Amino acid sequence: MQLFDWTRRGFIAVLGAAALSGLAPALQAQTPPGVLIVGQIAEPKALDPAAVTAVNDFRILMNVYDGLVRYKSGTLEVEPALATSWTISEDGTEYTFKLREGVTFHDGSALTADVVKFNFDRMLQDDHPYHDTGPFPLSFFFSSIDATEVVDPLTVKFTLSAPYAPFLSNLAYPTGLIVSQAAVEKFGADFGRNPSGTGPFKFAEWRSNEAVVVERNPDYWDGAPSLEAVVFRPITDANTRTAEMLAGGIDLMVEVPPVALSQFQGDAFSVVEQAGPHVWFLILNAKEGPFANKLVRQAANYAVNKGALVNDVLEGTAEVAAGPTPPAFAWAYNDALEPYPYDPEKARALLAEAGEEDLSLTFYVTEGGSGMLDPVAMGTAIQADLEAVGFDVKIETYEWNTFLGNVNPGLEGKADMAEMAWMTNDPDTLPFLALRTEAWPDKGGFNSGYYSNPEVDTLLEEARVATDQAERAALYKKMQVIVQEDAPWVFVANWKQNAVTSDKVEHFALEPSFFLLLKDVVKN
């Protein structure tokens, strides 16, 4: 019958179109050896190290640029990079760096003290002719710099307004990476899309929303990398990233969702892990409500089953946190500190002792955000744990920026508890910004739970100006004991960053700094 023919013809046409477009030539364009494809979590904002803030962007930048100093592989300790050596004045306010000789940027210009001065002046001086290539959101990392001076073509001196112990560590942070003055002058505000550094890879191409391609720098001062090129592909959806990895569309994937790890157990993949300076905690409102009572705060620490969170919810991609300082800062971490054990009985006993009548809590949970891991699932599990010992917890979830907009100004009058996570490069940063009395939100800090202990304040101030690392370490260790006892937070987890590589990739390792260094990686 005609109608039937007609329908059948329609189907044949549709199938034909499908075959023509996709199914017929099933040869997937294979990536050549020597080219590494990295699955990133987002499109980078810019490739100007002074202008970006996201770990995601740092992963590209660390391979294109060098700083004066860098972290020694596998640690968070500083070693020479573009500077071969440095001296610090007695009072800790003058840092003088000797630059490496014969280093050139990818655009051919030479690395000189003038270029270094240009870099910091561009960021810090509002009247600098290239200050408008910003904004430079993390320039406050270097706000302690009073002046940058060129001593001779290969010597540069920073004068700080006050002693500032984390200065060297901050120089190793991506914000301190050195860019080509010539390139900034040439491209102006477009430098972020036409970057030029001294690193092991040269920028080649940026196809918006598709890929950033970098190529081997054969003249790299620290030995040319073995890879021919690296392609950074932004794949925002975690499931899609996993599927791309499984299908061979990418060779290396970072931030593997915990639930997906089981997919990569075979020989075709290897999973790499590395603990980093990350801490995931709950801010407790110590100003009002039940958590104003220290016993209740401790009870919460006992009540939350952190082992179940890191091993089950996070599938072992994190470790239980003991205090405010992550173990990755090995020199500053207090090994003697034991995490609060999971002990609901003890929690109930403490609650009884505290005698709080009203244990109802409002708990701010975010949908996701930098370093927040799996916040909804974790928040829900925590809620269940707290309910089990007698709290009455009401969750309110917010998208990340709304969440920050609610939490950063302080929890007073709104909530009793909020999730939070920090990734830092120095043991000073987090406690200094989030535990001091001077860091209450109304004073411009992140102490949203209004914790206040004069002893902690003093310890932190001292540690910041001390130039001797051993002295600093002692102060931090003392601080950790006090803070753990005071329990301004529920200390939950320290994240172990992970990545998956295909079996074609060799010599890949993750760094505690959360950076992705690809110089030594080989792809067959």
Add this chain to the structure above:
Amino acid sequence: MRLFAGLLARNRLALVGAVVLAAVAVLALLVPVLPVRAPNVTDTAARYLRPLSEGHLLGTDHLGRDLLSRLLWGTRLSLAVGFAAAVIAAVIGAALGIVAGYFGGRTDNLIMRGVDMLMAFPYILLALAIVAALGPGLLNALIAVAAVNVPFFARNIRGITVGIANREFVDAARLAGMGHWRIIWSEILPNVVPVIVIAMSTTIGWMILETAGLSFLGLGSQPPQADLGSMLGEARAALITAPHTSVVPGVMILIIVMSINLLGDGVRDALDPRLRSGALSRPMAATRVARDTVPEPQGDGILTLQALETQFHVGGRVYRAVNKVSLSVHPGECLGIIGESGSGKSVTALSVMGLVASPPGVITGGAARYRGDDLIGAPYETLRSLRGDRIAYIFQDPLATLHPLYRVGDQLAEAIRVHHPLGRAEAWARAVALLHSVRIPNPESRAKAYPHEMSGGMRQRVGIAMALANDPDVIIADEPTTALDVTVQAQILSLLDELRRARGLAIIFITHDFGVVAQLCDRVAVMYAGRIVEEGPTGVLLESPAHPYTRRLIDCVPELGAGRRRLAAIPGLPPAVDQLPPGCAFAPRCGRKQPACEAGEIGLEGSGARRVRCLYPEVEEP
């Protein structure tokens, strides 16, 4: 209401939908007392258990919570949210749509521009604005989802309302002095309700799904509580590793949406007055034929009907619309068929070429022979090649029977081209000539007009021109002049008469107007309740009708001759053709009724051309 329920129950699929939905709703209502695990108790060590695990029928989710329990609790929440949001969106949207569509003009413009604005807006942004203004929570998610769907309803309903607001019954209500709001309430609303219902049934599913999207913004049910959408959202992370956590709420959504849709279709069918009549379905290309025996060829007419039987099967009932009708027409002859509405005269005519809507129509017996070949049960292609070529129809109400979107010239040309391999230009020229032949002035430009641009008389001429397009042997004219005024009617009749004489056409002319019959027809057959009750030459039959029914019919016409004559009502109603009494169908209304009339089958008796189906005819020897 009982009728509604009955109709609903008759639609088996809708019933299935209703039962499933009711079952889901009952389960959801009963969750608090059902022996399921607590939905929010976590056991992270036992996470991602597969369905049918011990103690967890549907497995567990990422925190080791029992999926069955969460599913039931989630369904409860989702049903509430979905229905509430759908109702809110439907009420607000429909109100806006009706007001805009009914009042039109500036009001319409204002409302629709607002709706456009809302529609052109990314809903995720609207949702964010709502969280910002109201904070997170399920109730606010409900508001967001409803707000997003308002424009959809508003647009749909406005379209329907515009159509209705210009219809005759609304004009009538307006003339009767009814207020705007009463018209909206009593005339417009009942007509848009089916549309609202079906639109709601399609949107509830989306609404449940949309909460999954909103949970991504922190909008929606707050953990640990979860509706189905949030369950999906939470399960998304484990889509690859533990797809069952997505599949479980997904299947429940599917079940709900499916049952709502099935039920929605049923409700729509039950609410729609046209569908209520049982004509639920679209007619096939040719009427279904289911007859046991084929009568032997008989008679010498160009078109002969032999004991033709056509029935309508609706539900379990059988309507005998045409009951053993035999007729014959010769070239150049005009046969009139006359009878009240529902007497089966039109169905008889349509049965010839298999044009009775089927379902529900079925030809169950008899034959219709054109030049001796049986048309009933002929292959579709044979039938098609004769339709419009050898046997052509002229229908009543040409505004409805001409295609509203084609130019009349094209419609005429098409009638020619489907039977003769003619070029476009040639066919067009023929069409113009045809228009000319039915005396349409200025046919060249008229051919380019659309039916709605012509007057009723003109359109009817187009209908006649179309019937003449291929110079047919037989024309079956089904009340072609009923809708026309007297002068136009007279012109058309004389046109037909002239054509028949000039071309030797056989015409079957169906009417309920004796005036027309007298003017045009050589012979007349009178139909009642699907049967021919009397037939004979026009003059004789009009002069001395034999059947009491014919008598009554003619009595209703005070004076024969020119002019407009309508059948006046005869006391009582024709019988329903699904419950025909034994014996004479007219007996209950007949003044001459005797017991024998209702005893059994009465034959169509008589001699020559004159026959009557009556035991006690008005005239002794007709």
Add this chain to the structure above:
Amino acid sequence: MGAYILRRLISAIPVLLGITVIVFAIMEMIPGDPATAILGSYATPENVEKLNRELGLDKPAVQRYFIWLGNMLTGDFGQSYALNRPVLDEVLERFGATLILAGVAFVLCSGLGVLAGVVSAARQYGPADRAITFVVLLGISIPSFFLGMMMILLFAVKLRWLPVSGMYAIYGGGDLQDLLRHLVMPASALAVVATGVIARLSRGAMLEVLRQDFIRTARAKGVPERRVIQGHALRAAMVGIIPVLGIQAGFVLSGAVYIEMVFQWPGVGRMLVDAILKRDILLVQGGVVFVAACYVLFNIVVDVAQSLLDPRIKT
């Protein structure tokens, strides 16, 4: 007709102006600002204030609105904070990608939807009708991200027939065939829901039309059944179907967000969500206005198509 189009275009102006006001107001209203989004954990009030000043966000809202509107009228949509490039460049590039995806999906869903509806109506209550009805209901109740992911797992990961994501291959692609290979899955996943809706409504419209008298007339003329269905009935049914297509085009466009995320399609829907989450004010505003303008334009096209199709509509 020309005057009608002009009138419609003029009436679109207040709609677009209204949209600029609403989108601006919403971006003002939602908590968080670009500085907080950029600074993340380091968003101290001091840092936020400094950055906002550098971004030019310290002026009063009304003033900023008019500056923005004025700039936009001269074709300057401003610079995206989060992407560090002109808003218009980004929007145009992304919109192109969405147009390809949504356009193909729209063609698929209107074609298949109408086809399914017509077949379903022509074969009412037959096996084809029942199968189509079932598939259609299945289609409109599956979350598109779920369907998309399952397609990826089957066709890309298991069978390796098609690429997982993206618009072009990273190596050796870039031609039309490459684009089509990348389009197959996202376009079909996106089309599914709309296909279902269109099929249902087309079936209804066709059934309605098939009962009309003019269909009987066509049959009585001897028009072949195929032409009765595809010509006479479909043409009349299209009058009812086209506005639905117009509405569905909107849904396809907004539904593209999830598909763009799952398939990593560099489209405007995903861009808007990213921009909203990053409080990239100018990108959100520019993007919304652009998308809205296209949507309004498309609706005018639908109305014009409708009036061309149906001579009874007065223009």
